[in-house]
Amino acid sequence: MSKKNESLGKTIGVVLALCLVCSILVAGSAVALKPLQEKNAALAMQRNILDAAGILEPGMDIPAVYNERINALVVSLKDYQVQQDVNPADFDNRKAAGDPDTSTRLQKSEDIAGIGTMETMTEVYLVMDENGNRDGAVLHIRGQGLWGTMYGLISLEDDLNTVRGVNFYEHSETPGLGGEITNPSWVKTWEGKELFGDDGNVKFDLVKGGASNEHQVDALSGATLTSNGVDALIDFWMSDKAYGPLLAKLRKGELTNG
Template identity: 30%
Template sequence: MNKNSNAYTFIFAIAMVVIVAVTLSFTATSLSPMQKENVRQEKMQSILSTIGIETERANAEELFNKHITQQIALDHNGEEKEGVVAFEVDLAKELSKPVEEQSFPIYLANYEGSEFYIAPLRGSGLWDAIWGYIALKDDANTVKGVIFDHKGETAGLGAEITTDWFQQRFVDEKIFDENGNLVGVNVVKGYSGGNNKDDNKVDSISGATITGDGVTDMLSNRLKNYLPFFKKIKDIKVVTR
């Protein structure tokens, strides 16, 4: 075939496109198991970090199995759902279902002689989804730790929810008010309460009011689904509103 002809150029271009497509497809397929495993280990890291365990990804599963004592998928009544693996519940998909059909994962942990309850979170920021985990101490009220992440918040503004200095503000905050109402932890612009851990409030990120509101809503909206469970296992009086 004449290499200077239009037909040769056309056939060569098609051949290159096919070769590149097959190569990329093969690479993606080959790497898929590794990518899924990395995501699984990173999820374990995030859960562990809420109770103060920082670890490399390679060690995450060992520590997860050691300190996470139970993994339960709950229904909206706080009862365990048979046949549902808590770790495999995808909140992004669950949120598209009616509440009565959703699964609510919770992880029970033991670390340094203390018991904790860890719940996954998901909500909306300024531009896209935000998510994370919150760990509560044995009273099912006091925050042990949180971790947040996002898909598309603005760097230097809303994206700061991923920073240690912001997440540290939630430590020892309460999710119930003095009357037993579940209010979560409110991210408040211009907060002047200092280090008050009993007012259910933390200071917001400057210039990221909408993302902060998203965190507030995410905490209260997700945690209220665990009220029936906490009522069953703890001797606490709470009010649903």
């Protein structure tokens, strides 16, 4: 009996030792790979921003073009001032929205995009032309689709009204239906559309049966809930509760440093 117990003890000891070694290796790998993962995530976001802005081309040096053509700013969504003490390279909109210290919970009646909480600061990407003048802006947008949150970027011309491009870079919508929000043919239909009417209110709309004016885009066929979600997130983010005052300040050149 003692030999059996001794053998069992050795077996358990070996198993525990192996588990410990494996845990150390996994933890070490995670720590070692984190900088690379963060670098890849930053590169992917730069690519998404350039794509939305209509600048992305095959084979281009993405970081170099991004640094040359994009001026990233972190702006308060409370007083709409640039936050000079926050490095855009270290800022993450999604983390800010999930942190109680950097977000506010929305009332159900105002949360038409179904996002739950709204960040108190956001990253704004000013698109610069070859002469260093502002040539538009790219903004984060997100909202609830059929199966989860749709994350995207919308690019506006320098009038900050006309859509230059849109990029829904992360979603869980149904392939072939709601998943068509990434279809280049549908995305292209956004180009040249206007978000606001002459009265300054949001007029953009996804419609069934064919877009008929400068404020309309065709809804996705067979994906009513996804289309409704896209419609709602544009209505929310372009409203006075989100980017409306920010865009007004940008148009007037009144975006000031905090």
